Amino acid sequence: MKASFWHACWEKNSLGFHQTSIHPFLSQQLLPLMSSKTDECQTGKQQRVLVPLCGKSDDMVWLAEHFDVVGAELSDIACRDFFREKSIEVTPTQISDTQTQAAFKQYSFENITLLQGDFFKLSAEQLSDFDWIYDRAAIIALPKTMQQAYADHLATFITQHSRLFLISLEFPQEELSGPPFSLFEQDINRLFTGFNVKCIAEHELADKTFAQRTFKVSYLREKLYIITR
Numbered sequence: 001m002k003a004s005f006w007h008a009c010w011e012k013n014s015l016g017f018h019q020t021s022i023h024p025f026l027s028q029q030l031l032p033l034m035s036s037k038t039d040e041c042q043t044g045k046q047q048r049v050l051v052p053l054c055g056k057s058d059d060m061v062w063l064a065e066h067f068d069v070v071g072a073e074l075s076d077i078a079c080r081d082f083f084r085e086k087s088i089e090v091t092p093t094q095i096s097d098t099q100t101q102a103a104f105k106q107y108s109f110e111n112i113t114l115l116q117g118d119f120f121k122l123s124a125e126q127l128s129d130f131d132w133i134y135d136r137a138a139i140i141a142l143p144k145t146m147q148q149a150y151a152d153h154l155a156t157f158i159t160q161h162s163r164l165f166l167i168s169l170e171f172p173q174e175e176l177s178g179p180p181f182s183l184f185e186q187d188i189n190r191l192f193t194g195f196n197v198k199c200i201a202e203h204e205l206a207d208k209t210f211a212q213r214t215f216k217v218s219y220l221r222e223k224l225y226i227i228t229r
């Protein structure tokens with residue numbers, strides 16, 4: 001998908017992927033995993049989560065109750081609307097990535113920072129390490145031709161201490177032209193070759209509804225992977 005596709009979605013408010021509630025895997029699956037990790041609790045250090053291709057997802061509000069949140073998003077409308085819909089006034093500042101020289105607009109309020117710009121030009125060196133990376137409707141939003149580049153770039157943010165929480169979507173791709181794009185377990189394993197990939201949960205979307213869209217597909221299933229180095 002070209003940048004112009006996503007800019008057009010935001011301009012036309014064509015946001016079928018945007019959830020009107022918090023993803024259930026957060027409280028069901030992430031919460032227990034967080035409490036099983038004690039070292040940050042002992043040091044008192046606030047944990048950090050990176051949300052690539054974050055849109056204006058309210059999952060970041062849930063995440064901000066537990067972490068410092070850094071979202072990366074192409075659309076300025078998404079970043080503005082995320083705060084505006086919560087009646088929070090934020091004045092963005094301009095920053096430049098020290099490695100790639102790319103320009104980003106930074107929107108920050110309390111422990112949420114949104115970086116508006118091209119995620120592929122955001123370098124891991126620009127940011128402190130993350131404990132978690134949260135991918136919901138990010139890798140599956142990209143066509144097959146872009147998924148490896150995205151996974152490789154995402155990998156640069158995965159340290160020995162961080163975990164990628166990745167929610168994939170499975171359906172017969174021939175029944176629907178994306179986005180979203182179907183990703184099966186073998187695809188995830190191939191994209192993250194050399195990493196530990198564990199599928200820890202799955203659920204059928206019985207009414208075939210994904211956020212605000214209902215698809216005419218034979219089945220629709222979400223799977224949750226924890227990916228580590």
Ligand SMILES: C[S@@+](CC[C@H](N)C(=O)[O-])C[C@H]1O[C@@H](n2cnc3c(N)ncnc32)[C@H](O)[C@@H]1O
Nearest residue numbers: 006017053054055057073074118119136137141
């Ligand atoms: C399918 S939406 C999902 C948004 C969010 N993850 C959610 O759950 O609502 C994909 C988002 O990725 C953004 N995006 C696409 N390409 C991007 C890029 N290269 N850098 C940053 N954001 C990008 C789009 O603007 C769009 O908001």
